[in-house]
Amino acid sequence: MALNDQVKQEIQQAYRTVLEGKGIRARYGQRLMIAEIARYLGAITENDGVRTSPHGVCVVEAGTGTGKTLGYLIAAIPIARALGKTLVISTATVALQDQIVNKDLPDLHHHSKLKFNWTLAKGRGRYLCMSRLEARLHEEGVGDSDTMPLFLLDEEQDEEPGSRAFFEDMLARYGSREWDGDRDHWPTQIPDETWKQVTTDHRQCTNRHCSYFDSCAFFEARRGLEDAEVVVANHDLVLADLALGGGAILPEPENAIFIFDEAHHLPGKALNHFAASVPLGSTRQWLKQMSQALVKMPPFLTPGSVAAKTVDKVSDSSRQVDVVLAQVYEHIRTNTEWDLTDERRPAQWRYPDAVLPDSLLPLVAEAQLATAGLARQLGVLADELQKAFDDRKEHDVDRTTAESWFPVIGAFHSRAEDQCRLWAAWSEKPAEGEHKRSGPPPARWVVLQRWEHVEDITLYSSPVLADNLLYSRLWSRAYGAVLTSATLTALGRFDRLQTRAGLPDKSKFLVVPSSFRYAEMATVEVPAMTVMPTEDAFTDALAKKLPDLWAGERATLVLFTSRRQMQAVRDQLAPDYPGLIITQDDMAKGEVLRAHCERVDARHSSVLFGVASFAEGIDLPGSYLSHVVITRLPFSVPDDPIEASLAEWVTERGGNPFMEITVPDASVKLVQAVGRLLRTESDRGRVTILDRRIVARRYGQLLLDALPPFRRMIEY
Template sequence: MSASVKDFLGPKGVLVRDGLEFRRPQLEMAEAVEEALSASKPLLIEAGTGVGKSLAYLLPAALAAHAEGLHILVSTHTKALQEQLVRKDLPFLSRVLVRESIPISFALFMGSENYLCLRRFYQSIRDANALFASAHSVETLGRLKTFVEGHTAKKGQSGLRMDLPDAPDDLWRNIHRESDNCMASHSPYYQDCYHHAAYSRLKGSDLLVVNHALFFANLASGGKVLPAYDAVILDEAHSIEEVAASHLGLNVTNFSIKWQLDQIYNPSTEKGLARRFETLTTAWRRAAMDQVRQLRRKTDEFFERLIEAFKTAPGSNAFRVRKPEPIPNTLTQPLDDLSGHLREGRDKLEAPEDKQEMKAYADRLTGLAATLESFLTQSDRQLVYWIEIESRPRGTRVQLRASPLDLSRALKATLFREDAPPAILTSATLTVQNDFEFVQSRIGASGILGVELGSPFNYERQCLLYLPKEMPDPGEDAAYYQAVEDQCRRLIELAGGGVFILCTSHDWVNRLFCHLSEKLADHKFFKQGGPKSFGMLDEFRRTPAAVLIGTDTFWQGVDVPGEALRLVIVTRLPFALPSHPLEEARVEYLRSAGFDPFTRHTLPSAVLMLRQGFGRLIRRIDDRGVVAILDPRIRTRAYGQVFLKSLPPARRAAGLAEVKSFFSKSAAGEPIRSERPSHGEAAGPDTGSTR
């Protein structure tokens, strides 16, 4: 008789006997996954923070793989979770299962850009003087060579950037694997290829750990990126719509075009592909360099015309392109011409690896030309087209974007088609007011079973929800900003640090950072998009009196347990900007179909985002803290109850005195009184949450 998840996670199970805390929701989730895999049926599971989702899906997946010989894909949105599964959770689970005579195998597989390519690496050593302007990059190549020669794939080295000595970006982009620049079995280094070794391990493993970007690239390619699998488990599933859209749309920027040109020839450093190969004539090199210079000038002119044509609304940076050919296409032909010149050079090269390198660059230019042509002609009428204009330290970045208006049909025809391997999707936020309908309709999963499991955390004791009275309406911009800044200052002083301030715009991030860091000089302030963003979160965790101000990514997927985070401030309910082209198009589409766009799309999207932001705070059973939602609409508008009923049942407060008391008791280790707000408090007539 095959082992079941109850044998391990039940009240008398193996893991519980070994000291793991028994969690009823974790067992229920594991049993739901076990049943779905057994029946080969898709499933949606919302499991609150603290359930122990990873083990609840890894265990039934491992047992099914062992009992039935299945290959099960496990996909995450973030690299951090991907690494956690492979370096912590799966080794632990494997040790437990081996004791019970259930051996399992697992493997990690990441995107091409994470792997060292030995062919490109040794080519770069050979052509270092033509490629690198930095002496540090050349010196690093030498150190890497010593490391690589002693740490081969055959000896178990992964070849992943995170496992190699540090390499600067200008070096890494010349030595990492590129999927369109791979010679595969024709490479002289194929037998020692790190990526090939990782793929081989993946094919032979029971559990295959990948990320959503790879998974949806595989889905879009018809299965050409990953090995065949029998089922897929998608963790952090609230993000799949965004990831899927990026693989089914268009995206090109002036920076990406110039970056490709710099790889061919950088006029500032006089380095690049055009300087590498000695067998090419001087005339060919000069012609390539001249074409690059002309293309750089034409690229600047093209995007300047785009800016002039669209940047008409002050304060806005995203503009819908409603009609084809908004400006003349002056870039596709010169891009194709330079591509042709590179192909001519390829024919004159002798070494197969040099021919491959030149072909890859030529193909990329052709691809850029085709993307520009598709955008300007709007060749796919199912896409929404727009441009985004952003000022950056090194110049204005102009992005051409196109995205499907409705992903549900595409995902229903791929991820959820009847003969597809069953897909099990899990996240802490898949429902609005305990209903999966919104997410199901968005991702083509209508009719698929949804299971909702609450968190084991005692939010009434661990968390205080602060909803201040008498805040101005957000429509009164100046007055509202001033009130928010004042509330943030007072709350930070009460918390003493360990603060996230979540904004809905980069403008507010910058304004609050500027004003609060000046007034609270004894605190260390961090902001998203600052000059030292890399490693910022780790430094935040290590800094006692830290305040981090962010938007976008800091609402979700960030894990800061313990005292390092004890206050989350939400400055405004996270409604999508109605003037954003994609949001505008969705509203038009729903209205034309006879739906109310606010209740059908705008409100539930904001509810899910707020739930993600709330979820940053309580990550462990012993965490305590305050979530402050400063937007008065959560109290004063009817739709505010939809937000409140979708949040965990934390105790509510309307005054700063209660916040001060909460922090004082938490610091002293005193128990927090568990109570619901009484009638007349800021929470309004509904005094509790259904969650």
């Protein structure tokens, strides 16, 4: 529509109104961001709604203090409404998703006078399933039940003390509307093993046939989705929708404008989403569990019916899968060059160039065939049970039996389909010759884990780059897409993101200047160290150096790249500094941060020890953080099979994987870690880097130059 004057004025007026209403000044970077996004969206079409421009996305790197959320909302909402497109905002974290829904959008709606509505979209697995909660509460009385209890779905049935009271509390709060059934809104963190007992997925859910449909938390949350002009989702849900073809959960990509906040997570999330794995030992245990469950089913089915015959076929298929899994296990166990030197660590083997041994290929083909047969028969059985929900027709299965068994069979079917994905991925022949030059083959690897009396082998497959996946499913289909984050460049360039996310050639790129006066606000210091991080003595050197660094500081964050090293340093120092050090492993993340802030509020010193997740995902403004210590440059772990496969491909093409992959990746992580220090324009502090490689190696200057322009204090 080549941005018309009316929409331009609406954007400008909304921005002025927000600034006046909130009593804040316009930020230069924010204005640049609004203009860039508006220009990009306005240039997509010339005739209202039909794309006439080549595929491309808009990429905006905007640091802390820019006001990114307001920037993209102000620009995109009026244009999306004018075009009749749905604006889908996707975040990487639940915290940001909730902040946008509960704070940013209501705030904008109130102050801007823009007319729009919005809703939250999360996956089914984030919501309570009342049917499963009821089954869980009845679990203790089902010993002689004549229907199949849902708790048999759970692999682990060890009850925690007081868990019945916990579930009763859950029921009471949901019934009184004190809680909306959203896992993320429960007052405390719910462990995964507890939550999985009371949630469901699309394979187990009976939808409108469920007796709790009218009071279902998931469907209640979904009701506003079709009419919403702004949908706040997350990267995982967007990827799940794309995997289903797009438009199954969220609006069709062709009718949506996507804004990916925290966009640097998107390529990694895509890899995780399209990866697959099968633990051989526990899958065989699961097959045994499924067989034990199915034995109880025939008495409730009409003899000779399709459902009854299918139960027998499922049992036969299950036995075939078990036999071939045992053969695969034995083959891999005895024919793999495992490194078993460290008893405490799992042993891993990656297949170079994704090429499997010739002797393994027939077994993989057999496993694929057998597992596909099992999944197919479970699908037939699920369909037969679902027919019983249609009251207009006579059926061999009665409704009560169907209600009890459908979620169980659905769960079995879902797991069998997950296994099919791994076998299909392992059966694909890796690309060769020119085809291989266009992109790396998938990563394939196996992991041997050992416990006291048992071991298991897990098979893995993953794409190495998400470029083709994202391009074919998202960028080439979406009406428009904006990617934003504080860290999208690596070493000052967008090349890394463009490669990993498969961004179209016609994409727009912008780095928004920060409003922070970095040179006045902070210093980056590299003190003298006699030991390099690659030396064994580095842990002791850290323990000796750190007390001098935190002396006189109220709030210090020390970041490690190794959990083991973090704990070793803590063990050395804690006796001499009781109550001072809190590690991120001491409590849940929120509790750790709360304890730290309480110490600072009480005018006590506090030192936080953390690893990767604390280098990115925490916000400690003002007095809560004045010193960030980076113990070691955040280079990737060398045994990561996906990174190793990518490095192998780069090497085969004549490239230098260290300079093309390792250093840019480390730069992004280092910028994120340093970004913990300054959260508002009034913050002050310092960053100390204890890894002398940043001044002693050629690549160190690249890493230093990619940091914000702090005042540098380097000891040579």
